[in-house]
Amino acid sequence: MQRYFSRKLIIYALTFFLAVTIDWMIPRFMPGDPIRNMLTRVSVSSNPSAIQMMYDYYTHLFGLDLPLWQQYLNFWNSLLHGDIGISTYLFPTPVTDVLWRAVPYDIFLLVPAILLSWYAGNKFGAFAARSKWLDNTISPLGYILTATPYMWLGILLAWFFGIVWGIFPIAGAYSFNMQPHLSWAFIGSIFHHWFLPFASLFLVGFGGWAIGMRNMIIYELEADYSHYLEALGAPRKLIRQYAFRNGILPQITGLALQLGVIVAGALVTEVVFSYPGIGYLLLAAIQNQDYFLIQGCFLFIIIGVLLSNFIIDIVYVLVDPRTRRGMTGESA
């Protein structure tokens, strides 16, 4: 078990290292000059020498005039001190502050959406595997849901419930005319705004998990241990119960593998509903060419995904006796 975790941790450490390196490399090796772009955007002055001065100033400020390896080490150094720069678009707020403001919204949106869709999808998928009739009605629904692009489902929900029926707001995290404070009205407003983005993330995920579980159950019901139980006259209920329990294990691993897709879904969903999480922030950063903010968003996303992966690993070990008793179940 110790080996299982040390192996995982090595992978995560390497992933983090690679991600940071990518994060550092991209603005430097892509065609185009980020500082020039930034200056043209904010163009305060049309005086070429003034622009050149600002250019030099910023180049020096961001350390872009140093040798590459120095830049790279500096990047790590400031990163480890929790400093990932200052947002140019929300100047002069440090990027970390900007991101910390967005993170609660992401947690509030993603955690329930991921967990509930996973739970409900698995239950529903197991239910679908019960009979051919159920299977034929539930499975197509699952396939349609999982094939739907997140933003389109978001758009449809926003249109139906926000515009046509007008029962849910379609933008922001709370009413524009409210200030954050602790009151029932405000909390109500938070949930009111939360519901549609949550629903669109939930539904797409739900379809995928339901399909996955349905296939797992059918596979498990054909396993030798199921046949043995049948031969000993065990009731269907017990056999299904075992199949569900064993089928859920790969679904846990599947959750870890799906995180990237779910994060992508969350990004666009936040964009559709102008929900002030990291996805929305990232879009704003891209549109305003705020490179430090882009880098910061990327880092936060990576850290979030790695943490979630680690939590899932721990849960997996707790649930699968095979890993606990010294055997490595899933390899990495």
Next chain:
Amino acid sequence: MKKQKKKNEFLYFTLRNRKLQIGLSIILFFLGLAIFAPVLARNEPFAYVNLRGAQPPSSEYWFGTTFFGQDVFAQFVLGLRATFLVGAIGGGLGTLIGVLVGFTAGYRGGIVDELLNMLTNIVLVIPTLAVLLIIAAYLEVRSIFTECIFIGLTAWPWAARAIRAQTFSLRTRDFVDLAKMSGMKPLKIIFTEIAPNMMSYLVMTFILQFGGAILNAATLDFIGLGPTNAVSLGLMMQYAVLWGSLLLGHWWWFIPPGAAITAIVGALYVMNVGLDEVFNPKLREM
């Protein structure tokens, strides 16, 4: 004679499988629209043809017109082309890299496998879209082609993982040893002994990669990081949302592109299940 029989059996299942029938007809329908797009589209996609601006579908403009009076149908069929292109090239590249990495890791084993496996797991953990976003953000000019390349370059890990596992189980089969004892070189063994046995698997991998590439491209386009010089279904959705089609009730603008993507990707998934049933006799319904 017997081979004929075997082929026929396969064909029989392929044609009889309802999931394959449904999936394939949907794909062929949209593919047809995409291929004949230049004939079907009666207007330039971005031309402001309807001076009255947005209008619901009519006999003149089948899918209505946009806020600016552009022909939605023309954008739609041409956007389909981009969708299929992304699926084919992006999905194809993803499959190709996955195949190369998977074959190498699975066949060579040992330290090569350890390293490739580690690389695969690392890339698997990094959220693809986040990487694509920042790459796209720094590119000033983006074409559908570059989009395809980057999607392909980031989508391969799970394919590599799956193919590695398959190769691993095949390479321990005795016929591989027999091929070695016939003096065959490793590369030849991989391509003439192992790969043909995995054909069904490779096809299914490609189908899933195809669908995944389409969804990824739609997301990129929607965020505004799609091709800067072309029309695509994701871009249509982006413009629709950007120009208030929700508030103004221009449903004909945002429904067709999303519906087409859902239909195509859903059809691909369903086809995949159908193929699995055909290839895997255990799943065939009696």
Next chain:
Amino acid sequence: MLKLEEISKVYRVGAFGGKELHAVSNVSFNVKDGEVVSLIGESGSGKSTIGKMILRLISTTSGNIIFNDANISTLSGGNLKEYYRNVQGVFQDPFSSYNPIFKADRVFRLIREEFYPGTPDREWDAKIEDALCAVGLNPEHVLNKFPHQLSGGQLQRFLIARALLLNIKFLVADEIISMLDASTRIDVLNLLAELKSRGLSILFITHDLSLAHYISEQAVILYRGCVTEMGATDHIFDNPVHPYTRMLMASVPRLDKKWEHGVVDLKEKHAAVTGCCAFYDRCPIADKSLGCDKFQPMLTEAEPDHFVACYRHVER
């Protein structure tokens, strides 16, 4: 003809090769021209590993395999091909030996592509016909068919015919009849005996004592990668000395006598024992004072052409 000198195979298991698994330890024996040597062992004894090392499908960790004065681990390219022209193998599972999506005679075509590229069609067809007749197959019945259309026995003969196309000198037959039906297996065994009388050397790998006795004049008994007893088949069968061999003889189901109801040994084999006799943890006569718990005993001569690796025997 073929000489194994102290060959060993150690697998590194675990994520970074942390653990060692001794599959084969210091095995030496010879196979002479026109001789059948049986390599007898249960699952996990390392018998197939030895077969695969001889066929160069697995590398040796240490020790040499000498074929006609050439160390086979140094062969590569053309030399390796030349080696395969002389040495071939047939494996246990006839269906796994064929690529299921191709016709069975593809195994012949591969030989032709690699070894006889210039041979004219007619000559080649005649060659195939000869080889098939030599293994007792009717070309009309077996050519142009898919593996699943042929029986296990036919498939194994087919593979032997494949080896004959190369005019081989040495055949590794790894459990080649254990998956065949009783009514056909004996014929394949007889075929091996015929080939032997025509000068072919055979390493006959099996877990079945009666088959080994039926066909071979020399036998090597393996337990956990170590040779426990070897020598002339008759000597070993008439006078088994090693406690493992005796246990094997006592528990093998026979048609000529019933089992003696004795204490059944149910001790489980542990994954790897190092630093003691391989049979130490199951041995009924182990004696610490002799060093059974410390070292693997060397092979010593019990009688002419009969060697045993047991301290108790030395003592006697």
Next chain:
Amino acid sequence: MSLQVDNLRVYYQTLRGDVKALDGATFTLADGEIMGLAGESGCGKTTLGHSLIRLALPMRFIEGRVTLDGEELPIWDTEKMNDFRFKKISIIPQYAMNAMNPTRKIGRMTAELLGSRKVDFKDILPELKRRLDLVKLSHDVLDMYPIELSGGMKQRMVMVLSTLLDPSLLIADEITSALDVSSQKAVAEMLVEFRNRKCCNSAIVITHDISILYQIADSIMVMYAGQLAEKASTETIIHAPRHPYTKLLISSLPEVGVKYTERRLTGIPGNPPLLLDPPVGCRFRERCPIAFEKCIEIPPFVEIEPGHFIACWKEAGTHAQA
């Protein structure tokens, strides 16, 4: 008489049509009898064994009557058979290595299985422990997961599990074929011990290895191509078989001590027929050295001596004509 099977026919459904894997089997099994069921692969021995307890797709029941201890078994009805399974008839499957749920501790799995059959685990625990002793397994296995056991241990555990409710009939399907020689002997002898201690009344041991049967079975029934060929006491089958197939089969088996240089054994020429479209009449006809015109009809499975049944026109002689 413990088990009586009358004209049992079970086919396999395939695309190309029905494979006639078991075509009319009629035999009986005495109280306390261990009967070996032998034959080559594809002869229908497994089909026969499985159809008695779990007749599932693609197997298809055609006709026949199975009576166990005077009660007819509804083998065609999966639901109704549940009342008999485990309690009256049980199986040690060929896949015993994978027969236990990998994610449940063995004890808990046993308790849940028993609970689902309305048997209290606590009541049976003392007996379970006695039987674990019998197969030389530590009581600790109940607190382990299946992967913590070796193959041989799992095999013995499943043996105990399957016979826990003292079934009248036990079907043992190739239980020794995956084991090493030494464990093979242990498991086979334990099976006899189980019968002696009434853990099961009678047993059918399915195997392709006749020498194992010679060691443990009271009687042997030989099948060929979906039909019964011969049934007799073990001694008779091994030393004085009458059916030409049995004779050839027995004589092709190498014994320890036989050398090809001294006595050359021979196999049976030819291959068994495909059961998709089996030949009419005696199915061994084409490979049989003594076949004659009459063999174009299906020979009945008749008793030629007390307890000795064969299906052969020539050997059964007047018994078959009657």
